Amino acid sequence: MNKDRDDLNLLAPRELRPKFDYLHREVQRAAGHPIDRRRALGLGGMAIFAAAAAACGTTTAGGTAPGSASASKDSLAGKPLENHLEIYNWSQYDDPSTYTKFKALPAEANVGMTIHETYYSSNDELLAKLHAGGTNYDIIVPSQNAVAELIDEKLLLALDKSLLPNLKYLDPSFLKPSYDPTGDYHIIKDFGITMFFYNNKIVKEPLATMLDFYHALPKYVSKGRTNLLDGAEEVVPLALMALGLDPNTDSQADFGTVKNFLLSIRKGVTTIDSSAYINDSIAGKIILSQGWNGDVRRIVQGRKKFGDITPIIPHKASEIWADNWCIPANAPHPVAAHAWINWLLTPSTAVTEMNYHNYKIPMDAALAQLAPSLRNDPMFNVPKSYTDGYHYILNVSPQVVEARTQIYTQFKAA
Amino acid sequence: MTAITEPEAATTASGSGDRAARSFRPRYPAWLTAPSFLYYAIFFLGPMAILVAFSLATQKGFGSLSYGFDIAQYRLIFTSFYLDIFARTLLMAGIGTVLTVLVGYPVAYWMARYLTTYKMLALLLIVVPFWTSFLIRTYALKIILDPNGYLAKDLGINILYTKYAIAVGLVYNYLPLFILPVFASLERMDWTLIEAATDLGARPFNAFRQITLRLTLPGVVTGALLVFIPMTGEYIIPNILGGGTYEFVGNVIGDQFNSAQNEPFGSALSIGLMAALSIFVIVYILVATKEERFGA
Numbered sequence: 001m002n003k004d005r006d007d008l009n010l011l012a013p014r015e016l017r018p019k020f021d022y023l024h025r026e027v028q029r030a031a032g033h034p035i036d037r038r039r040a041l042g043l044g045g046m047a048i049f050a051a052a053a054a055a056c057g058t059t060t061a062g063g064t065a066p067g068s069a070s071a072s073k074d075s076l077a078g079k080p081l082e083n084h085l086e087i088y089n090w091s092q093y094d095d096p097s098t099y100t101k102f103k104a105l106p107a108e109a110n111v112g113m114t115i116h117e118t119y120y121s122s123n124d125e126l127l128a129k130l131h132a133g134g135t136n137y138d139i140i141v142p143s144q145n146a147v148a149e150l151i152d153e154k155l156l157l158a159l160d161k162s163l164l165p166n167l168k169y170l171d172p173s174f175l176k177p178s179y180d181p182t183g184d185y186h187i188i189k190d191f192g193i194t195m196f197f198y199n200n201k202i203v204k205e206p207l208a209t210m211l212d213f214y215h216a217l218p219k220y221v222s223k224g225r226t227n228l229l230d231g232a233e234e235v236v237p238l239a240l241m242a243l244g245l246d247p248n249t250d251s252q253a254d255f256g257t258v259k260n261f262l263l264s265i266r267k268g269v270t271t272i273d274s275s276a277y278i279n280d281s282i283a284g285k286i287i288l289s290q291g292w293n294g295d296v297r298r299i300v301q302g303r304k305k306f307g308d309i310t311p312i313i314p315h316k317a318s319e320i321w322a323d324n325w326c327i328p329a330n331a332p333h334p335v336a337a338h339a340w341i342n343w344l345l346t347p348s349t350a351v352t353e354m355n356y357h358n359y360k361i362p363m364d365a366a367l368a369q370l371a372p373s374l375r376n377d378p379m380f381n382v383p384k385s386y387t388d389g390y391h392y393i394l395n396v397s398p399q400v401v402e403a404r405t406q407i408y409t410q411f412k413a414a
Numbered sequence: 415m416t417a418i419t420e421p422e423a424a425t426t427a428s429g430s431g432d433r434a435a436r437s438f439r440p441r442y443p444a445w446l447t448a449p450s451f452l453y454y455a456i457f458f459l460g461p462m463a464i465l466v467a468f469s470l471a472t473q474k475g476f477g478s479l480s481y482g483f484d485i486a487q488y489r490l491i492f493t494s495f496y497l498d499i500f501a502r503t504l505l506m507a508g509i510g511t512v513l514t515v516l517v518g519y520p521v522a523y524w525m526a527r528y529l530t531t532y533k534m535l536a537l538l539l540i541v542v543p544f545w546t547s548f549l550i551r552t553y554a555l556k557i558i559l560d561p562n563g564y565l566a567k568d569l570g571i572n573i574l575y576t577k578y579a580i581a582v583g584l585v586y587n588y589l590p591l592f593i594l595p596v597f598a599s600l601e602r603m604d605w606t607l608i609e610a611a612t613d614l615g616a617r618p619f620n621a622f623r624q625i626t627l628r629l630t631l632p633g634v635v636t637g638a639l640l641v642f643i644p645m646t647g648e649y650i651i652p653n654i655l656g657g658g659t660y661e662f663v664g665n666v667i668g669d670q671f672n673s674a675q676n677e678p679f680g681s682a683l684s685i686g687l688m689a690a691l692s693i694f695v696i697v698y699i700l701v702a703t704k705e706e707r708f709g710a
Binding site for chain 1: 473475476478495498499502560561562575657658659660661665666669670672673674675676679
C-alpha cells in the first residue's frame, strides 16, 4: 500500500500530510471502524465539500490538526496516537489482561483505544494474506524466516525506536539477529529451541548432541517408536547443523552430503510428525524424538510419575526460532502499533506474558520476577551457553527451499 | 462380436433419433440450467483454469509468480524420482481397490441376495460411518492398529506407520463407496437366471462367474473407479497411518504448496495426477459402453 503515499505525494504538498492524517482519523472515528486512507480521504473530502456548500466556508476539520510539526518521511515522533489497533496473531499467544491493561493506559484510554484481533495458524497463511494485499493490519507476529522474507519484499515498516523507550530492557544480543541484520524491522516477542528427548528405560547411553541423536535412531528403532519433527524446513537444516554445516547453505555439495546422511538413518525413523507427538509421548508411545522446548517441557511434566523421559538440550548446534512483533508497511495505525510493542516490552507485561505462554522473552528484568520453578527450568530459560551456538533457520531463497523440499520428499519416500 | 454389435448400435442410434423427432420429451427451457452452469463455471472451471495458469508460470520469488508459458515444471515431473512417487501412488491405490473389491463384493452379495427384512438396516449400517468426519475415522483406526493395542499385542499384527496400515485405512475408508453401487446392481439381478443355470447343469461357481459376475460387472467397475480415484489423491491416510513417512502424490503436492511455496510445481503435479487418472476414466467409459451393448 505504499501506493497510497505516492498518490498523496503527487496530489498534495508534503506539508498537508498531517492534515490528511487527521482527516483520515476523524473519518475513521465517525465511521467507528478502520477505513483505508484512500476511502477515508474520499469520504472526508465529500464531507468537507458538503459542509462548505452548506455553511459557506466556516472552519473545516483541517485547521486543528495536533502535532503536525515534524513529518519527515519515516519518523512518527510527535504524531498523535490513533484510536484503533488491528492485530493479526497466532491464536492464544498473549495473556487476555495484556489487552485490557493496554487499553486502560492513560494515553490509550484518552483516545478510546479499541483492539481487533484475528488469527492465523502458520507463517504460510500470514505470508499468503500479505502477498495478496488489501490488508489493514497494524501488528503481525511472523517467525524469523517470514520476517526475513517480508523485509526482502519491503512489506515491513522500519520501526521508530524513539517510540520504543522500553527497548532498553531487552537483551541486546537479540536486537540484530541474522534474519534482520539492521534490527530495524522487528522486535523479538519470544523464542525457543529445538531439542530432543528419550526414554531412559530403553536408551541407556548418554546422548549429548544432535548428531548423537541421529546415530541413536537406527540403534533403537526396533525397541519402539522414534520421531523427527515434520517439514522440509526442519528435517534438512537440523541434519545440516548436526553435521556441523550451515543450516542455511545453498551449496549443492552440502545438500548432497545431508541427503546421504538422512537416507543412511532413514530406517531408524518411525514417524515424522510435529503435532501428535506431544500426546503420544505423554502416553509413553515414543522412545526417542526431537521436539520444541515448550512441548518437551509438557511431555516431561506429563510423564513425571514415570520419570522415564530424559530431555536433552543439544550441545554444539541446534535450531533457535523466534516469533516477532512487526508492523506492516501499510499499517493504518503505526503510532498505536509502536505503543503496543512498547507496552509488551514493559517488564511487568513480559512477566504476565511468560506466565501465560511459557516461552522465554529475553528480558532479564522480567525473568528475575518469575517463579523459580519456571525461571530455573532450562527447558524454559534455555542457558545462553547453549543458544550462542544455535542458528536461525531461514528461507534463504526459493531455490534453497525447493532443494530442501526435494531432499525431504526423497527422505520420506525412501 | 463386433460384426453383430455395430449394426445394433446403429439401429439404436437411429431409433433414438426418431424418438427425438417425434418429441414426446417434456419441454425444458435451456436457460433454467443457467444458475447451475454459472456455479459450475465459477467454482469448478475457474479453479481449474487458475491451476493451469499456475502450472505454466515461473516462480520469481516467494509467493510471486510471473505468468507465461513455461513447461519446465512438467519436465520435472518426468524425472525418475517423481515418476516413482506416481507409480507407488497408483500401485497403492490399485492394491487398495482390489482389496476393497474382495472385501466389499461378498458383503454386497450377501445383503442383496439373502437379506430381506434387515436389508435396509444393513444398508444403513454400511452408511453410518460416513456420518463422522473422515479424519476422525482415520484416527479411530490408529487406536486399533496401535502397537499397544490388542491386534499388535495378542495377534502380533504390528503394522501402524507402515504401508500395510495405509492399505487397511484405504479399504476401511472407501468400502461404503464401493458397496453401494455394487449392491444396487446386485439388487437388480434376476436370481431366476441362476436357478435356470443350475437346472441346466452349471456348477454354482460357474453360474456365478458366467451370470452374476457378468451382469454386475458395470456396478463393480463403477464402484472400483469410485474408490480408486479418490485413493490416488489421498493425503490424510498416508499422513496419519503412515506416520508421515510414506509419500503419495497428494503429500508431495501438499509439501510443494505449504512448505516450498512453489505453486507452479505443485499445480503441475496436480494436473499430472489428473492426466494419469483420465486414462483410467477412459478405460472405464470404454468398458461401461461395451457392457451397455451387452445389455441391449
